[in-house]
Amino acid sequence: MNMNFRRGYHAPGDNWHNRGVGAESAFCHDWRCQDCQRLLGKDDGAQMRIRRKPLDYVVGFPVYATCPNCGALNAKTKA
Known part of the structure; x- marks a missing residue:
């Protein structure tokens, strides 16, 4: 049982689970390693x-x- 969720806590129609999606999608161009193609950033x-856990740099x-x-x-x- 999840003790952090309280019934009725969010307003009807409130898309609380989609918050922050716009901020994430703003960084959309991949930067990959020139040798092994590992994702380095966006x-x-x-x-x-x-992003390198637990750090996040802009x-x-x-x-x-x-x-x-x-x-x-x-x-x-700069691209």
């Missing part, structure tokens, strides 16, 4: 989002990152 044209361009899979140095300039 960008929206102005900023890059890099940075400006240019971006340099070492691939956690193969160790290759990757660079991304």
